Amino acid sequence: MQNKLSIYLLFSLLLLALLAVVSLYTGVYVFEKHTIAETISGIFNNDGSVSDSDRFVIMDLRLPRIVMGILIGSALSVSGTCLQGMFRNPLATPDLLGITAGASLFAAITIVLGAYIKPYIPEVFHFSLLSIMAFIGALITMMLVYRMSTIDGKTNIVVMLLTGVAITALGFAVMGLLIYLSKEEELRDLTFWNLGSLGGATWTKNGILAVVIIVCYSFLINKGKALNAMMLGEKDAEHLGIPVEHIKKQIVILTALMIGCCVAFAGTISFVGLIVPYILRLIFRSNYHIILPLSAVWGSLLLLTADTISRTIAPPSEIPIGILTAFMGAPIFIIILIRSRKTM
């Protein structure tokens, strides 16, 4: 089973590449040349065979959006898997714990109040201010939820979920207030956070996301064994030589960082961290050694599929991507609840 991981990974990556190409060529805009190969080679050769508008649609609209979908889907799904390992419960996901809400709350405050603080902070930080604030929001929420729900290494699932509900409610309240107070231009930004969209993708954002994700994955992606051992209980994991406290700190900080960045750039896209680990668990049980690396690729698959559907299903407009993921995620949420109601 364990040795097959690389085969599964390779297969999933191929699927992702295929999906990316399909997604690149799907959309409202129709290219002048009608085969994918011609258009792509035209762009690479730069021989003038591809019109400026074709080039613009591919290089500045679709490709950055696809890349962002891949990055954010992957980050959200890995965050969910890591949190589930840490809390030892399949319901521990960024959105249900209120971490997404905490991050978007801070992001929203930054959008509305940002205009007032901006003159007082160095220029370099203007662009990253939003992500930093979202990261801080995610981190504070995560620590709050963990402190409230976990005593002596045992998590009370009900308290965990209800803390998430409370924080989400607070988030909604503040968001409502901000919408009421905000000017028209800020209002458009705020609506975007609530619904979540990959429409704002640019290469700069992708660059920041990619760096964050590479750094986080270099610490997290090989923690499968540790998360497996933590299912035994934290003390027993320590007897196996696993530095539990250290790993928990890494997970808290790095997932907060990833969630913060995702929320800052694409708003709240819910349920990805619930759906992907759930499907993987159905196939591979809870073997984190396999599902953690695979969730990185399958998260991309899910979000890229959802985004491609969201921008093609009702042309010429787009439906918010959060609606699609919620349609998939909510039933799964209910299934997990039914399954675990005896133990809660």
Next chain:
Amino acid sequence: MLEAQNISYSHRKFSILEGIDVAVNHSELLVIVGPNGAGKSTLLSLLANELGSGKETVFFKKKTFREWDDKELAHSKAKFSQNNSHDIPLTVQNVVMMGRYPYFGSIPRKTDEEAVLKAMQETDVSHLAQRDYNSLSGGEKQRVHLARVLTQLDNEVENTLIFLDEPLNNLDVLHQHRIMHTIKKFTQAGHTAVMVLHDLNLAAQFADRVMLLKKGKIVSHDIPQKVFTRETISTVYNFPCTICPNPVNNNPLIIFGT
């Protein structure tokens, strides 16, 4: 091997253990017995470095646990806990394989697979290897964890140390004896075992030394013949008993209620 002097532990000002001295040699099986609330499990946790109390008083091979390297320690010391998780959505083989985590990076080597199979045979769970852990009975789960702990110490290290907190609960007679024989074999190979047991007769039959605790203090700590006397046992357990030599092997045989 394992030494600790004057261990005390209290929880919220309520004293659980007071002034306990322990010294266990290699090739020795120490069994800790005592009535409920005597502090047996707490003592085992303290000795196994589970309650980082800050006061470093336990020495394993002349070093405190803090001086050990995490991985090296995992090769030399293992613990079977009483409260094993009931919800581990993996196969039995995957759970036992966790005992080999200190030995491989990401993919188990052939020696790890072999150690897992061997330990599963030892605790009689080989036939359950591909079953879901969650579908097993309490006693079967317990044997799975015993296999996991045994396979963790299946290595070339001399004088390893195993802690077992009531490993025989939920087990039938056959498996109780099988496990005790396995542990005995383990200590006879030069290793050390410290075990909490409720069954005094099993303790009398297998232990090299017995530590009898009551209310956080040592009542008696000696070879079974000296600990298991009618007077001591009936006072400590507050229940009448008779002790006679076991007709088969002459170890003390404790009969309660007489």
